[in-house]
Each structure stands twice: as structure tokens, then as C-alpha cells.
Amino acid sequence: MDDQQLRVQLLGTGTSTGVPVIGCDCEVCTSPDPRDSRLRCSCYIQIGNVSILIDAGPDFRAQALRAHIDSVDAVLITHHHFDHVVGLDDLRPFLFRNKVAIPCYASPETATVLERMFSYIFVDSDYPGVANLDLVRVDAPFHVEGRRELSDRVQVTPIPVLHGDLQIYGYRIGNFAYLTDTSAIPESSMDLLVGVEVLVLDGLRYESHTKHLTIPEAVELARQIGARQTYLVHLAHSIHHKRVDAELPDGVNLGYDGLKFSVRL
Ligand SMILES: [Zn+2]
Ligand SMILES: [Zn+2]
Incomplete structure (x- = not known):
């Protein structure tokens, strides 16, 4: 392939409610900093x-x-939770x-869950x-292949991670890995992450949560995985971008909506 770069854009970096949270007047929900406004998690590559x-x-x-x-x-698709799949229907303009x-x-x-949720798409279409x-x-x-003639072929590796009791997928493409909604990474999946250069990882907030990594847990996992750059996403409204980002170690930063970066394939 002539183009050896992945061009990545984070389309959304917020937790399931999005930030601002409806009806909330906290410091982050009313922040003028655009990095404190977070649509639901999604990524375009x-x-x-x-x-x-x-x-x-x-928010798709x-x-x-x-x-x-x-x-x-x-x-x-990483998993079937509302904040990750209900925009599937909005793909229709691409299909037209x-x-x-x-x-x-x-x-x-x-x-199997998606077939139930969207039976009008996947079952009786x-x-x-x-x-x-x-x-x-x-x-x-x-x-994955493009639909144009002479399209490139791209290898994608599913990375099983735990999201509370649920096993869901992160994905690795070349030297980039995307792991949202993660509470733990099994040893076998850590092996699949060896050599990743840029990592996107769940880092919900500071208080513990059964289904998501806290910021300190995410920082520790980022250290173990050893990507040169890790971006934390699925951020709650307790995370003030400027303040929290400044406290993170070198090579770990908060993601924000619209962030773009390139990674070697
Ligand atoms: Zn989620
Ligand atoms: Zn989820």
C-alpha cells in the first residue's frame, strides 16, 4: 500500500450521557472550552x-x-450499548x-443483540x-476493503476487553488501537497490543466504576501497554480538560472531539 499512514479523527470522546449533561450547571458542563464539550464516543479512520x-x-x-x-x-462495532450503536440508521445517506x-x-x-435491536435492518430488510x-x-x-476500484485492503484485529461483566471488542489497525468502554484487559489481549504506537483508551473519571477504567487505572494500563501516545476517552463531566490533562504523565493526554492525528500503519 503506498499510503502508510492511518489518519484518525476522534468524533466523540464523552461518556454515555454526553457532556454537557442535560440540566447540569457544573463547571465542566458550562465550560467555554470546546474541549469540555463531548459527544458520544466514535472514531473515523x-x-x-x-x-x-x-x-x-x-450523535453520529x-x-x-x-x-x-x-x-x-x-x-x-465495539458493543451494543445505546451510546455506541443507535446512530446506525443514520448511515443511510452513504448507502443511497x-x-x-x-x-x-x-x-x-x-x-445477536443488534439483530434484535435493529430487526428491521438486519432481519427483515x-x-x-x-x-x-x-x-x-x-x-x-x-x-476491510474500500468500494472504489483498486481499493486498498486493511487488516483489522479485534481486541477482546472486559466492560464490567460483558466482553466487548476494541480494535487494532496497524500501530493504532482503540479501546473504549474498558474495565480490564485480559492477558491474551495485552499480547495483541504489543508494539502499538498510539492508543485510545477508556478513562471515565477519578471515582471507581464497575464498567469503566478510572483515570489512574487507565494511566497504569497505558504504561504497561507502552504506546508512545495514549488518549483517554469516554470522559465524564467531572473531567475538566485543561486541569486534568496537565496532571497526566508524558505520553498520556485526554482526547477531545475533533482531535486528529496520524499513525504509521
Ligand atoms: Zn459507552
Ligand atoms: Zn458501554
Whole structure:
């Protein structure tokens, strides 16, 4: 592949409620700093002429318009929680244009729940105008291809992580890994993260939580994984960007909506 870079954009970095939280007048929810405004977690990746979306939550439409996204070749779903999937229907404009189904990759468990949640898309899709998405169950590395002629092929590796009692997926592409909604990483998955250069990792807040890493837990895992740069996401409204970011060790920063970076493939 001639283009050896992944161009990554964080479309959203907030916890499930988003920040500001509806009805809250705390310091962060009323902050004038745009980095304290967080839509629900999602990430857009371009490699050569292949474009990949990770998760499509309730803010997907706004995020796609804000980031001028004009193509999605594949969707990687981390898990079936509301804040990560309810925007799937908003992929329809891409389908009108492409005329080809967009593959949505998910773990077998997540795929089964998605078939229930979106039966009108994934089970009885006879209704005209319905989003034409192909649910693909994956439990090993797979390849994503663009829909243009001479399209590049990109290998994606699912990284199983724990999200409370639930096992969900993070994903690794080249030297980039994206692990949202994580409370622990099994040893076997740590092995899959060896050599990652840029990591996106859950870091909800300082107070402990059964389904998410705290900031200190995330910092410790980032140290163990050893990426040169880690960005924390799924941030709650107790996280004041400027103050918390300044306290983090070298090579660990808070992510924020709209953050763009490049990673070697
Ligand atoms: Zn979430
Ligand atoms: Zn979740």
C-alpha cells in the first residue's frame, strides 16, 4: 500500500450521557472550552482510500456533518450499548450514494443483540429505504476493503476487553488501537497490543466504576501497554480538560472531539 499512514479523527470522546449533561450547571458542563464539550464516543479512520468508522452512536449524524465525512466503507462495532450503536440508521445517506451494503463488523454476541435491536435492518430488510447494512460476525483478524476500484485492503484485529461483566471488542489497525468502554484487559489481549504506537483508551473519571477504567487505572494500563501516545476517552463531566490533562504523565493526554492525528500503519 503506498499510503502508510492511518489518519484518525476522534468524533466523540464523552461518556454515555454526553457532556454537557442535560440540566447540569457544573463547571465542566458550562465550560467555554470546546474541549469540555463531548459527544458520544466514535472514531473515523482513513487509510489510503479506505474509510472506517468505529461505532455509530446517537450523535453520529452531527459528527458526520461536523467532520465532513463523505464515505464509510466499513463500521466496526465495539458493543451494543445505546451510546455506541443507535446512530446506525443514520448511515443511510452513504448507502443511497454507494448502492452497496456497508459491512458492520461485531463480535458474535454483539451481533445477536443488534439483530434484535435493529430487526428491521438486519432481519427483515424488505422495507424500501431501510439502511442496507451487512452484519458480519468476527472473532479473528479480518480485512476491510474500500468500494472504489483498486481499493486498498486493511487488516483489522479485534481486541477482546472486559466492560464490567460483558466482553466487548476494541480494535487494532496497524500501530493504532482503540479501546473504549474498558474495565480490564485480559492477558491474551495485552499480547495483541504489543508494539502499538498510539492508543485510545477508556478513562471515565477519578471515582471507581464497575464498567469503566478510572483515570489512574487507565494511566497504569497505558504504561504497561507502552504506546508512545495514549488518549483517554469516554470522559465524564467531572473531567475538566485543561486541569486534568496537565496532571497526566508524558505520553498520556485526554482526547477531545475533533482531535486528529496520524499513525504509521
Ligand atoms: Zn459507552
Ligand atoms: Zn458501554
